[in-house]
Amino acid sequence: MTSSKWFVVLSAAVTLAIALAACGSSGDTTGSSGGGSVSGEIAGAGSTAQQAAQEAWIAEFENENSGVTISYDPVGSGGGREQFIAGGTAYAGSDAALSTEEGELEKAEKRCATGQLIEVPNYISPIAIIYNLPGVEELQLDPETLAKIFNQEITSWNDKAIAADNPGAELPETRITPVNRSDESGTTQNFTEYLSEVVPSVWGYEVSGDWPVKGGEAASGTSGVVEAVAAGEGAIGYADASQAGELGIAKIKVGKEYAEPTPEAAAKVLEESPLDKELSPGKYTIAYKLDRKTESQGTYPIVLTSYLIACTKYDSADEASAVKAYLEYVVSPEGQKLAAEQAGSAPLSPVLTSKVTPAIEAIEAG
């Protein structure tokens, strides 16, 4: 008896909910056709590196489109990919492209069953080598010396190898304290990837988000590394270029020149890199195989590339149009400029924008 009663109540509630939803969506359609704006609620999650940029984008986008509520949960890249695959979020931000390990890429394609998977770079951030060495205003390092400093082969600032990169500089005898991230991070992943690709003879560690060398100074988060380098005389570390603050930034040898981590140099290296065929199976998956070994002038190869992951088809028209409008804004020159201002990222170059935009324009309701 009671169960049938419950059934009546439940079905009434469901009917009511559907009716309300229908009212809501019909109202929205008139709204969007009238004002050209979108509405609805969309959720994203993922990379902590993108957090500052996502917050800026969301604030600005919601400002322009008052009917939309967007949330971005910085749970980390792995968590973001997992939630996206499970269908919990509409889009994800990830410091690494979806991998073929554990069938991640396939699962993501399955999640977008009716449509196609979208994966495009949306956030490029140069990683700066920061140091604290009073009296040394400028520091130049070649990749081999850099790797030897971070694997603790070179332990003193007046080492011959450093002197050779810096003719004329007065280097003190101070002990070098290499600082690395103690938490797992995309910054570490990209920095170690650079070292292992450019100087594999010195850097024989497996690439991962966990720092591989034992015995260095370790600090949590970008801010922790910056703080540790600032606090320790003779310290050197790696962090998002935008967070370097007052600290010295080392120039890294690329080809014959020494390059600085500027936004332009970071975007250029991506532009010149080939696609990773294995990780870019579809029309709208653009995963780069970063050319870290580049010798081309004006590039800075120690960069973090973060991706947007989404689908071309969403169940409701509202969700599809909101996701589309938001992601279009993210990769647009205005959105990229905002991220550069607020988060210190390198804006996508026009060439990259032209490759990325068609993928996002493909989003539709289905």
Place this chain on the structure above:
Amino acid sequence: MSQVDTTTNAGQLLAAASGGRRRLGDRVFSRTAVVAAVTILALLAGVAIFLVSEGFPAFTASASELPGGKTFLDYVAPLAFGTVLASAIAAVVAVPLAIAAALFITHIAPPRIAGTLGYLVDLLAAIPSIIYGLWGIFVLGPAAVPVLKWLEEKLGWIPLFEGPASATGRTMLVAGIVLAVMILPIVSAIAREAFAQTPRKLTEGAQALGATRWEMIRMTVLPFGKSSVISGAMLGLGRALGETMAVTIILSVSGAVSFNLISQANPSTIAANIALDFPESSGLAINALIATGLVLFAITLVTNMAARAVIARQNHE
């Protein structure tokens, strides 16, 4: 034990007086108490079941599937070592300090100062652990750098101070000291309560026999409060074992298992490692982290049981 017996007797007497039936208030109270007790047990069991079921895949996984390509035992051992080492430093520093503070407050200081001081020590417990962490990296760490250098130069022959001294002060010693400050209030509060309850006839008797204040404390107050001090120390140790935020922020962790307390290479602790690695972990790596949580749970359980055993023996004597 005897106390429990008297209350039951009194309850029976009351029950008998009210005509063999227990009154409503009694029944409500006893039911509520039972529900509360069962809830606590159920929560504990729930946590244990969660840790075991979620951590289990990590126990059986092969080394290549786990983070760092190590077997689970190799993965958790340095973390367990770091956890115990940091907590041990904290206990070694905090317990004598806490006992001294408690003695001062209960038996030495004039009552007015004692009240304020007791309040201030308790206030230490109200400071959030993240604040301790920030204090550790911004104040205590940098301030400790010259001390660490001195330790390396003068006492470097002791393995604990082998060095090289850290340039930032974010070492095991500093983390241990911050933990010590964090557990100080709880250890001191329990010791204080116990010392304050030393029977007057004992303390006055000792002084009447011509004991100095120190002799009086040594012969009456300390023996009387011994078991409480031990249980307080164990409670403090429990907090130190599980402390996460402060250690995460302060300690420079690079996985090395060593007793060297002043270098930049320190073993991580279980709790700090979970906080550091959880955000970017997925799949089996999360199971491994939860499994380390189970190990921490076990360590804490063993510590508490050991404390109980020690106290039980004390009371027996």
